[in-house]
Amino acid sequence: xxxxxxxxxxxxxxxxxxxxxxxxxxxxxxxxxxxxxxxxxxxxxxxxxxxxxxxxxxxxxxxxxxxxxxxxxxxxxxxxxxxxxxxxxxxxxxxxxxxxxxxxxxxxxxxxxxxxxxxxxxxxxxxxxxxxxxxxxxxxxxxxxxxxxxxxxxxxxxxxxxxxxxxxxxxxxxxxxxxxxxxxxxxxxxxxxxxxxxxxxxxxxxxxxxxxxxxxxxxxxxxxxxxxxxxxxxxxxxxxxxxxxxxxxxxxxxxxxxxx
Amino acid sequence: xxxxxxxxxxxxxxxxxxxxxxxxxxxxxxxxxxxxxxxxxxxxxxxxxxxxxxxxxxxxxxxxxxxxxxxxxxxxxxxxxxxxxxxxxxxxxxxxxxxxxxxxxxxxxxxxxxxxxxxxxxxxxxxxxxxxxxxxxxxxxxxxxxxxxxxxxxxxxxxxxxxxxxxxxxxxxxxxxxxxxxxxxxxxxxxxxxxxxxxxxxxxxxxxxxxxxxxxxxxxxxxxxxxxxxxxxxxxxxxxxxxxxxxxxxxxxxxxxxxxxxxxxxxxxxxxxxxxxxxxxxxxxxxxxxxxxxxxxxxxxxxxxxxxxxxxxxxxxxxxxxxxxxxxxxxxxxxxxxxxxxxxxxxxx
Numbered sequence: 001x002x003x004x005x006x007x008x009x010x011x012x013x014x015x016x017x018x019x020x021x022x023x024x025x026x027x028x029x030x031x032x033x034x035x036x037x038x039x040x041x042x043x044x045x046x047x048x049x050x051x052x053x054x055x056x057x058x059x060x061x062x063x064x065x066x067x068x069x070x071x072x073x074x075x076x077x078x079x080x081x082x083x084x085x086x087x088x089x090x091x092x093x094x095x096x097x098x099x100x101x102x103x104x105x106x107x108x109x110x111x112x113x114x115x116x117x118x119x120x121x122x123x124x125x126x127x128x129x130x131x132x133x134x135x136x137x138x139x140x141x142x143x144x145x146x147x148x149x150x151x152x153x154x155x156x157x158x159x160x161x162x163x164x165x166x167x168x169x170x171x172x173x174x175x176x177x178x179x180x181x182x183x184x185x186x187x188x189x190x191x192x193x194x195x196x197x198x199x200x201x202x203x204x205x206x207x208x209x210x211x212x213x214x215x216x217x218x219x220x221x222x223x224x225x226x227x228x229x230x231x232x233x234x235x236x237x238x239x240x241x242x243x244x245x246x247x248x249x250x251x252x253x254x255x256x257x258x259x260x
Numbered sequence: 261x262x263x264x265x266x267x268x269x270x271x272x273x274x275x276x277x278x279x280x281x282x283x284x285x286x287x288x289x290x291x292x293x294x295x296x297x298x299x300x301x302x303x304x305x306x307x308x309x310x311x312x313x314x315x316x317x318x319x320x321x322x323x324x325x326x327x328x329x330x331x332x333x334x335x336x337x338x339x340x341x342x343x344x345x346x347x348x349x350x351x352x353x354x355x356x357x358x359x360x361x362x363x364x365x366x367x368x369x370x371x372x373x374x375x376x377x378x379x380x381x382x383x384x385x386x387x388x389x390x391x392x393x394x395x396x397x398x399x400x401x402x403x404x405x406x407x408x409x410x411x412x413x414x415x416x417x418x419x420x421x422x423x424x425x426x427x428x429x430x431x432x433x434x435x436x437x438x439x440x441x442x443x444x445x446x447x448x449x450x451x452x453x454x455x456x457x458x459x460x461x462x463x464x465x466x467x468x469x470x471x472x473x474x475x476x477x478x479x480x481x482x483x484x485x486x487x488x489x490x491x492x493x494x495x496x497x498x499x500x501x502x503x504x505x506x507x508x509x510x511x512x513x514x515x516x517x518x519x520x521x522x523x524x525x526x527x528x529x530x531x532x533x534x535x536x537x538x539x540x541x542x543x544x545x546x547x548x549x550x551x552x553x554x555x556x557x558x559x560x561x562x563x564x565x566x567x568x569x570x571x572x573x574x575x576x577x578x579x580x581x582x583x584x585x586x587x588x589x590x591x592x593x594x595x596x597x598x599x600x601x602x603x604x605x606x607x608x609x
Binding site for chain 1: 312386387388389390391392395396398399400408409412435436437439440441444516517519
């Protein structure tokens with residue numbers, strides 16, 4: 001009897017080992033660290049029309065007083081940099097994110113591995129840098145099958161807004177804004193920087209801060225150019241008109257607050 | 261002779277293939293010497309296979325995709341439909357591309373070879389990278405008319421492609437990058453540098469040019485090589501060579517991409533390698549013979565918008581003898597080794 005009891009721990013050990021072996025993960029797990037020194041920051045994009053929440057396929061009024069519905073809103077956020085209070089920076093590697101309003105999970109960007117610290121500012125680009133526009137077949141959010149790549153004049157559609165308006169001059173009353181152009185005077189990438197030193201994001205073992213951003217669709221339709229959908233209903237190529245739309249969306253994203 | 265040998269080879273392959281259990285998966289032809297090539301004296305290519313490394317399995321996958329009709333919306337047209345190996349991968353006897361539902365494209369399907377030296381693709385240079393080039397014809401509504409995602413879904417559902425992707429990438433998951441990069445390995449390895457002219461230049465195989473060929477070469481060097489620059493026989497710049505604008509196509513060429521009035525009616529200078537095999541000629545296939553092309557350059561060219569300054573407004577005034585000699589020279593640019601290279605032939609035949 002005593003002998004059997006002696007073997008129980010060994011038996012348990014063997015069982016444990018075999019369980020571990022069976023647990024075959026397809027993805028290699030990160031090495032466990034003795035004590036965590038990093039945590040995640042999330043950037044949450046909340047879409048509005050003026051101060052109302054954006055709901056796809058619902059009527060809104062733009063600054064030109066045209067009625068419109070949005071069926072698609074997709075855009076790239078890239079090259080995210082988060083700055084600590086001591087002015088050192090965290091640069092997200094492979095920082096390319098496609099925000100798609102029809103896909104709720106895509107509207108939150110999770111950035112892991114931020115060292116514990118207080119962070120006072122955030123910068124990113126709306127669009128994709130020129131290098132990645134000329135680097136051939138990509139994966140992830142930059143893959144060429146996301147409906148955000150022009151095949152006939154290659155380059156990314158940085159910002160895509162589609163919908164309808166009874167005032168649209170298009171025969172089917174559509175609104176089609178595909179904004180792209182990665183180089184030269186008519187490039188459409190726009191940089192954003194937000195400072196929140198007074199309410200910093202405090203990354204710690206227990207806190208994974210969420211930075212709330214607000215994206216106002218009506219800013220696309222105004223400032224500096226008020227868009228009149230009777231004539232400005234379709235944009236599907238690069239050039240000066242695409243740049244005009246980009247200048248409009250250059251102030252479309254604003255900082256809301258940090259939730260620590 | 262080469263052709264007969266090819267037929268025997270293909271017959272052999274067919275007999276061999278018919279013995280296989282699964283007739284859909286045909287053994288690849290020998291894919292030997294799948295390496296990057298930079299012939300002596302050639303410039304560095306724009307694309308190297310440093311990231312998209314070459315492997316025989318990727319090549320075999322790329323080759324299957326190149327000849328795969330599932331890449332078109334109705335499963336009728338493959339890349340190989342308009343890019344035929346015996347025509348240096350141009351479309352024999354077709355002025356413009358022949359797409360789905362018998363649709364006609366607007367431009368001539370160019371030959372495919374030495375692509376890794378091209379800075380930009382298509383006649384208008386609208387595509388900026390070899391890896392994304394296939395997306396142009398796949399999605400063009402006059403050519404293959406497909407969207408990339410349904411194509412991926414069709415390939416993913418095919419056991420043949422699950423196998424080929426697994427061999428090439430270690431996983432049978434199909435995605436756009438894997439698809440495009442395998443096609444790049446296949447097309448990027450289509451090197452043409454073994455024409456009679458190349459052997460002559462390299463002092464190989466005791467190849468000499470005839471008097472007519474040498475006279476043609478000399479004329480070519482004086483009059484044509486400014487744009488059709490050796491060794492690729494193109495500098496790949498965009499030019500108007502004096503063709504009148506076709507009233508049906510109204511093709512603005514490079515300006516379609518850049519929007520610049522100064523680019524109107526400019527097209528990419530084509531390589532003249534294998535030119536004897538890539539008729540019909542010019543971006544819209546308007547000329548059937550090389551003689552017609554030389555007539556175009558011989559005669560007075562109307563003072564067109566953006567006419568390239570290297571073309572005299574009264575033409576090059578080539579004599580009948582000149583034209584014969586230049587054509588004799590151009591014929592030395594045919595690379596029979598490339599044309600008969602079984603590695604690039606349709607694996608389904």
